[in-house]
Amino acid sequence: FFNVSTRSFKSIYAKSGSDISKTYAERVVQSIAIEKQIIENLNERLIAAASMVIYHRDMLSNEYLEEIASRQQVHYIWWYNPEGEILYDSTDTFVGWKSTPGDPIHNFMVSGDDIFIEGIRESTESDDFYMVIYKRASDGYFVETALNADYAIELIDMHSYKNVVKDIVENNSHVEYAFIIDDTKEIVADSRPNNETTNINFYNDAFLGETISQEIYYSVSDHNVLEFATPIIVDDEVIAVLSVGYSLDFYRETSNYIILILISVAIGTIITFGIVEIFQLIKPLIVIENAISSFDLDTGTYERPKNPTKTFERAFNALDSLSYRIQAANRETKALYEEVKALAMNDFLTNLPNRYNLTNKLEELINENQEFAVLFIDIDDFKIYNDTKGHLFGDRLLIKISEILQSGFYNNYFISRYGGDEFIVIIKTNSKEAIDNVITNLYNDLTEPIEIEDSTFVINLSIGISMYPIHGDNPTDLIQNADAAMFESKSRGNNKHVYYDELKKDLK
Structure with a gap:
């Protein structure tokens, strides 16, 4: 019975760790969605500015481009002739500049594309980084619009792998470490010291879409941890694996305490009442076994006796602690979903629809x-x-x-x-x-x-x-x-x- 009870509790603890790891993996997916939405929103702003320039091309001047740049909240707008010479500039700085082979703009000129989203790159004229798009009018004239990338990088960094891993470790007292492996089998974010070794081959099944676990020695804390590797899935493809190492101290303390209680009660019963009275112990032991077996790993709830004896109260308190952790993880997932939804759909300043x-x-x-x-x-x-x-x-x-x-x-x-x-x-x-x-x-x-x-x-x-x-x-x-x-x-x-x-x- 002792073995059954402790195995059941260990199974619940392991499943709890697995579920929480999946919650964090979902958070990574949502962070990726936020990053994608940020990039899309900024690109839409650049494209809208470029479209407005082409639409009002008969009114163009440096001053007019400056007005459009201010309205659309972009950093600069340049209007080119088909030969790659800047005719109008919202900053009134580069009028007359002409593209030469090797310049980023030249690649767009010879491509024949109507629009090209270049993404983030370093300026050819300064050390600044910009998000840049080019859009061509029907007669070959074209416009370049750009945003300083510092703002985008700051927003994206808030939801980077590095910050997600850091947040996992700092906000869960039972987590020893966390790291992320990308689809090239490289560790791209890691809370562990640099000298910690990792057997990458162990994670192959996780890249096939399965959540896997192992008990492994962790040198920093000088004891074993229970590690879960959970696939990060975007558009039905595994793009990375999140690995989280959970301390086994809580499990050891709780399971040892359950065993100690059961042994103490058994010995006390034998001494006090004799062998015949052992059968009186079976009923409360069955109550504990039923409580452990009834644990719902999805909701974090279980059938707790209304009036457990003081002897078994601490065992049920341990189950309560596990229950609260699972429920807290569920609440965090729901809150994060609402946060992501709000970021994707509403303007951050006014909270109006974006x-x-x-x-x-x-x-x-x-x-x-x-x-x-x-x-x-x-x-x-x-x-x-x-x-x-x-x-x-x-x-x-x-x-x-x-x-x-x-x-x-x-x-x-x-x-x-x-x-x-x-x-x-x-x-x-x-x-x-x-x-x-x-x-x-x-x-x-x-x-x-x-x-x-x-x-x-x-x-x-x-x-x-x-x-x-x-x-x-x-x-x-x-x-x-x-x-x-x-x-x-x-x-x-x-x-x-x-x-x-x-x-x-x-x-x-």
Whole structure:
């Protein structure tokens, strides 16, 4: 019976370690998803800026590129002729510079591709690193847009393998070490000292999709640990293996205590009551065995007796501790999922839906064949606030605006922060009368004096409107057409709005 009980407890402890390791592996997968989303969001920002430049190419100048760069929150924009010479530059620094073979831009020129996402690279003119994309117009002219990569690297590093491994060890008292092996069988993140040896061949089954375990000596703590190797699976492929070493001290202490209790009770019973009374011991032992056997490894719950004797109370406390650990791991996984979901769908500053969320909403309405209008709102002269008051002030102003847009009147509308000082409101109607009514409310609410840092400001708006299906049948066209109408409204003065069909008439 002693062997059965301790084996059952060891099985539960091992399964607990396996489940927690799988939870951490899922966290790595979610971190990879966050990194991918960060890169996609930044690339979308660069592509949107490039598309805007090509769309408004007849208006291009250094000053106009600077305005687009500020609005789209990119660091620079360069406009080239087909020969690779910079004609316009948002920084007013490199006009006249011409590409030569070997330059990154030259590779794009000769490729014939319409768009090329270069990713992060070092600038040819400085020691800075940038995320860069190139986009070509139909006549061979093309645009380069870039973001300083320090921001992207900082965001990505927060969710790197190294930080995940560090977090696993620091936030779990029973974990001795953790490391990650990539698909080339190289250790890419490791909390252990550099001189710790690793038998890479042991992890082959983990790369086949199985969670495996071994009891192995760990020199740092000078005792054996229970190590679990769990596959990290993305898009049905094992891209890495997470290995976590758990201390066996908790298991040894608990199992030894269970054995000690059982032996003590047995000896005490024999001495006090005689051999016949041993049978009175069987019932509480069966209670313990049933409790261990009933342990649900998915939820961390088990059938705990209502009033266990004091003799067995500590044994059940050990099971309680294991139960709490599993439940805590489940809560952490759920919380992490919600965090990842929020990061992927909402703007980090205003908590409004972001571009990704906006695109999903537009596609949803289009699939439902629902008529709707896209209101593209731009805050006039927002750059002046940033330049004179600082970016922190600008952020507070954007938060104030988003709070107004999330107030009662607008609860029936989908509102997104598109980027910089731009917001998009979706209204489920194509009635210009109804749309004009909403715009009137926007002017009334957003042009009221706003107090920030003991100062009062009045902002002005420019609004462009496109309607589905009249002005486009996909999210990209609808947003670009509303944006073009918004640019036209800017030329007409403060607090004006223009429908895209009015812009088309003007162009004719």
